[in-house]
Amino acid sequence: MNEVLIEGRGLKRYYHRGSETVKALDGVDITIRAGEIVSILGPSGSGKTTLINLLSCLDAPTGGTLTIAGRSVAGLSEDQLVEVRRGLLGFVFQQFSLIPTLTVRENIELPLIFLGRRPDPQKTQQVIDAVGLGHRAGHLPRELSGGQMQRVAIARALIVEPKILVADEPTGNLDKATGESIIDLLKRLASEQNLAILLTTHNTVFAYEADRAITLEDGRIVSEERQLSAATIR
Ligand SMILES: Nc1ncnc2c1ncn2[C@@H]1O[C@H](COP(=O)(O)OP(=O)(O)OP(=O)(O)O)[C@@H](O)[C@H]1O
Numbered sequence: 251m252n253e254v255l256i257e258g259r260g261l262k263r264y265y266h267r268g269s270e271t272v273k274a275l276d277g278v279d280i281t282i283r284a285g286e287i288v289s290i291l292g293p294s295g296s297g298k299t300t301l302i303n304l305l306s307c308l309d310a311p312t313g314g315t316l317t318i319a320g321r322s323v324a325g326l327s328e329d330q331l332v333e334v335r336r337g338l339l340g341f342v343f344q345q346f347s348l349i350p351t352l353t354v355r356e357n358i359e360l361p362l363i364f365l366g367r368r369p370d371p372q373k374t375q376q377v378i379d380a381v382g383l384g385h386r387a388g389h390l391p392r393e394l395s396g397g398q399m400q401r402v403a404i405a406r407a408l409i410v411e412p413k414i415l416v417a418d419e420p421t422g423n424l425d426k427a428t429g430e431s432i433i434d435l436l437k438r439l440a441s442e443q444n445l446a447i448l449l450t451t452h453n454t455v456f457a458y459e460a461d462r463a464i465t466l467e468d469g470r471i472v473s474e475e476r477q478l479s480a481a482t483i484r
């Protein structure tokens with residue numbers, strides 16, 4: 251079995267609004283291993299974003315235990331959480347979030363600049379090629395299609411060589427065929443680079459292409475389905 255990267259037990263995230271308590275997550279057990287793709291499905295408001303924000307240390311649980319790369323994250327300060335995320339997690343968003351005035355190459359290298367690391371042109375080229383944008387490195391985001399923009403965003407997440415890629419509705423702004431090509435790309439990256447991928451989606455077809463599809467309802471897991479794909483039998 252592959253290395254466990256994330257382990258959550260009884261995860262809760264309650265929000266208090268006046269006298270009302272919103273139980274965004276209400277006791278979720280989840281384990282993520284290296285190289286596996288886990289999709290999270292569920293109706294709007296079921297807790298998908300809340301769950302992946304907890305699992306990627308962007309937010310802290312109000313109950314339960316959470317271990318990330320062997321480290322218990324309960325009670326860590328914001329600075330310590332940043333340290334846990336660094337080099338371990340890469341993020342991809344529904345809206346791509348590219349900087350419009352920077353080229354594809356510059357957008358991809360941006361996380362390295364934030365980390366104070368000098369970009370290695372060869373490494374950047376390798377990542378650009380991995381997402382199939384070799385011919386677009388000098389272009390600006392507005393010169394790209396939505397699917398190509400999402401590929402840039404994936405490359406930008408990969409440049410820090412994360413072990414886990416977290417994607418909240420990565421196909422949400424794309425048509426079906428383009429979404430499918432992004433899912434294919436994620437699957438290829440997971441198997442070639444032993445990258446764990448955690449994604450949310452409203453699309454059941456995409457969700458069931460993952461190694462595991464977890465369905466949430468009202469902050470709880472109501473079903474979990476496994477696929478016997480290459481990644482799980484490896
Ligand atoms: N900051 C917050 N304060 C109060 N309630 C919140 C907050 N963030 C989320 N919630 C509530 O938690 C619940 C789960 O929200 P979440 O964003 O995780 O749902 P989701 O499954 O990602 O939905 P969608 O498919 O629409 O993206 C919702 O009822 C939401 O209103």
Ligand SMILES: [Mg+2]
Pocket residue numbers: 298299300418
């Ligand atoms: Mg959401």
